[in-house]
Amino acid sequence: MAYRYIALLGAACVDDPTRRPLAAAALRDHGLEEHRHGNHFRLFAAENTPLLDTPCGGVLVGCVFHRDGRRIDDSSQLPQEGDPQAFRTALTHRCWGDYVLLQETRGPSPATVVSRDPSCGIACYYATDSERRFITSDVALASHLGLFDRAVDWDTVAQLLVYTFVKSSRTALQGLRELLPGCSLHLGQGDDSLSHTWSPWDFVSPRHHQPGFEEAASNLRGVIDTVVRSWSRVDGSILVELSGGLDSSIIAACLGRTSSHVVCATLVTALPGADERRYAGAIATHAGLPLRSLALTAEHSCVDPAVAPWLVMPRAGPLQQLTDEIVRDTTRREGLRASYSGGGGDTVFSYLTSAAPAADAFIKQGPIAGLKAIRDLSELHHCTLWLAARLTLKKLRTRHPGPAAADWSFLKPATVDPPDAHPWLKGAAEQAPGDRERVTGLIGTQVLRDGLPRSAVSWLRLPLLSQPVMEACLAIPSWMWISGGINRAVARAAFADALPASVAQRRSKGDFLQLCAAIYRHNQARIGELLLCGELAARGLLDVDALRAFLDPSSSARGHAFMRIFDLCSIENWIRHQR
Structure with a gap:
């Protein structure tokens, strides 16, 4: 089971001792026990959900590691700052993991502060009703306690229809919001407020840039290997969703050098375009790992499956539902604890399809670097130097981000406000075009778990979206990722000796478009x-x-x-x- 918790705040049971036994008994039916009773919150968590008391009187829910990959399993290993804000800063700078942090502030206006790590690994939803407040990984727990009545938020639904893949703090349930990664929520007696604990812009600045291509590749290799090894020691037995592409192959290569029990699985369909067994088999053999082929057929698909009660956003399409079910069942059948995916790899490895990297090189490094990036751009896209230069100039002239992409197909004309801006987009207008596109892409990866129902009931790891990997990749300038006219060049160089040449040098990608068409017809x-x-x-x-x-x-x-x-x-x- 994935990490599960609920914290009851204020009048939602903390101040009413008569309801405490009732809440404890009700949550015990769901496998949760009370682990912490503070002045302003009560925390219930499942037995397999790690908890750590913090020096400043708070509690960490989830898994936390030192920067070198050692797991923190004792409070004495945490940063020892006694001030809540200082502790949050130290935790973000010195540690990483999948966690939610609950703290109580002192002073004349006490408050509860909830912080979420930048990786989007552990869910965190909260109620906006001041009389029935809670923080939870699973809204069904709050419903079971009578603290939340499920009702569709039709304003959010209208936004979703037009801006389907735009991430914001709103959910499709009335009165329920998501605390977004890298943010802190301050819940006091007055108005609630949000603040940043982590921002991607801190890492795209020139002071964080890697000094050269080789150094960048070496550092990236070390960071990814550390992250994968750290999680493998936690999970022990793992299913790798292996597509045969670069991203998942890097995960498999790292796992192949661990002591964990690892099984690879690749999805197979009889329709053209999606059979990746040639590449998946090459990487599995190279890493010394067994490979399972999992058949996907349109006949097993469904467009109206049962919806899990913990899903607060409707993002799981029929292909996602089908693959999610097959991977979940395979993980259970093989007796494995977790599944690992290369999801988000294209984004974190700066797989940009525009002229933005060359524009960034001009802005940050000057004409010589800019001209080299234009040459790389023309080789990458097999276009003339003149076209690459013209597109780069256009990017340089467009210094402000455009609005979120809207899709009105099959919809009635209406007035729909765009979603609230993601906190990570604050200050985006002042950033270089490629950096804007990279951060916007990272925000987009936060919808991945919304479309994977199994992530709420089993461990689904996305190592390439961990905090250390995001930071390392953001610190590599966008133009360095297209060096030599090769996409994701730094990642390819970093793992060149760990991957078979057929995978490391692969430029094409398999896709399931033909299967999707068959699902539609069926x-x-x-x-x-x-x-x-x-x-x-x-x-x-x-x-x-x-x-x-x-x-x-x-x-x-x-x-x-x-x-x-x-x-x-x-x-x-x-x-x-x-x-």
Whole structure:
């Protein structure tokens, strides 16, 4: 089981002793025991959820490591700052992991401060109702206690329909928000407030830049290896989701040098484009690890599966649901404790498809570095130097980030406010174009767990999105990642001797587009029932005529529009399960 906890705040049981036994008994039914009773919060956690008391009177929920990878399993190994704010700063700078920190501040206006680590590893939701406050990894626990009544937030749903993959603190449930990674929530007697404990902009500044390509590659290799080794010692037995691409192959290569029991698994479909066994087999053999092939078929797909009660955002499409179930079942069948994925690797390794890296080189290093980056850019995209230069100049002239991408296909025209800006975007307008794109991409990776239901009930590790790896990658200038006209060049160089040449030098990628098309065809009739007679249509949010024309069996689906249909189905299906 994944880490599970709930902290009850203020009137939600702390100040009412008559309700304490009732809450404890109710949560015991869900496998949680009371572990901490402070002046302003009561903390309940599952038996397998690590807890550490802090020197400043708080408690850490989750797993914490020293920078060198040693796990912290005793409070004496934590930073010893007694002031809560000083401790938060020291913890962020000297440690890393998957954790949530709860603290109580002192003084005339006492408050509870909740901080979440930058890696998005352990969920953290909180209620905005001042009378029934809680912090939890699983909102179903609060519902069980009678502290939260599930109701769809239709304003958020309207935003999701238009800005499907934009991450903000809002959830699709009324009165429930998510504490975003690298942020702290201050809950006092007056208004609540948010602050940063970690910002990606601290690491893209020139003072953090790696001095050269070789040094950057060597440092990156060490950081990733440390992170993977650290987690492997915690988990012991691991399933690696191996696609055959660079990112997951790096994870497998690192695990192959550990003492953990590791099994690789690759997804296979009879349709063209997605059979990665050639590359997955090469890396598994190179790392000395067994490989399992997991079959994916459209016939086993579903567009209206059961929705887990802990899902607060409707982001799990039919392909994600199908793969999530297969990987979860394989992990259990093999008797393994955790699954590891290379998710987020493209983003953290600065796989940018624009001219932004060359623009960054001009801004930060001057004309000589800029011209070299233009040459690399032209080789990378197989275009002329003139075109690469023209696109770079255009990037240099566009110094302000544009609005979030909106998608109005199959929707009725309406007035929808864009989502709240992510805290990491504060100050983005003053940053170089490539750095803006990299940080925006990192924010986008925070939706990954929203679409993977198993991450709430089993350990799903995304090592490439850990705090040390993000920091190391951000400190490598964007133009260095395209050196020699090769994408993700630093990561390739870092692990060149640990990967078979066929994987280390691979430029292509497998995809499941053909399988997605087959899933659409297999579920086309049910999709029509779900969307044309559903809640979204009843509320006038969908363009029913456009949908009916697209779904007509006599018309052939053109392009990739069926992927948009999957997004609508995910939202509709989630809404139906909130009744």
